[in-house]
Amino acid sequence: MTAPLTPPPPPHEPTPHGAWQAAPPGYGTPARDAAYGEHGSYGQDGPGMKTEVREAAVVTVAVALGGVLLGLLWWWLAPHVPLIGGLDEQGNWVVYLQDTEGEQAVGVDGTFTLLALAFGLLSALAVFLVRRRGGVPLVVALAVGGLLGSLLAWRLGVWLGPTQDVVAHAKDVGKGVVFSAPLKLGAKGALLAWPIAALVVHLGLTGLFGPRDPDPYADQQGLAPKDGYGGPPA
Helix, strand or coil: CCCCCCCCCCCCCECCCCCECCCCCCCCCHHHHHHHCCCCCCCCCHHHHHHHHHHHHHHHHHHHHHHHHHHHHHHHHCCCCEEEEEECCCCCEEEEECCCCCCHHHHHHHHHHHHHHHHHHHHHHHHHHHCCCCCHHHHHHHHHHHHHHHHHHHHHHHHHCCCCCHHHHHHHHCCCCEEECCCCCCCHHHHHHHHHHHHHHHHHHHHHHCCCCCCCCCCCCCCCCCCCCCCCCC
8 A cells, every 4th residue: 555645845844754845946046036026926027117117218318319310311311302493474483393204302212211220220239239138118119219210300301401482492593593302201101210120120139139038937847047048057
């Protein structure tokens, strides 16, 4: 006849024979404590979440201010759309494109889009290098900051470019004189290039090179505790 099976006594409590039961492997290790908290339950994100929100606010402002540089580069690098003014049969001033088959207007949108993609890549890389663990608030901050930066760059480039009153400009330069059209963004979807590029690059970097969360069940499986990167502790 076999003896009935009884569950083992909890850790740190004496056995019926007066000996103390050894704690399971990994019990009380920093990895387990970080995963479960002080009393064996999952820790709360109170102070940690507040810190992440503050960092996200700083990232949003910093990324958005990058739109000033984007606007300056767009104004400087975007091709000029040539216009020419003259008088119609009724003696009114009219303005039209000098080259109706020119692709300068497409080049203006393309320049903004390429610059915005580059800014999205650089901002995501900079944020990842500063804070490798990522987090939802940080990802949202990158997206919001990139969108605000694009809006700021767009309005700044338009403000720095030629005047919006093309008829008055044509009168000032004179009949038949070529002048540059106002800087404008025809494809408003280009404003999303920065935030989308920042999200994709940052998520990719975090997935490939970001730290790994410790396995809270490693001690129950008899595995050695691991550090935050998935390797053995130092």
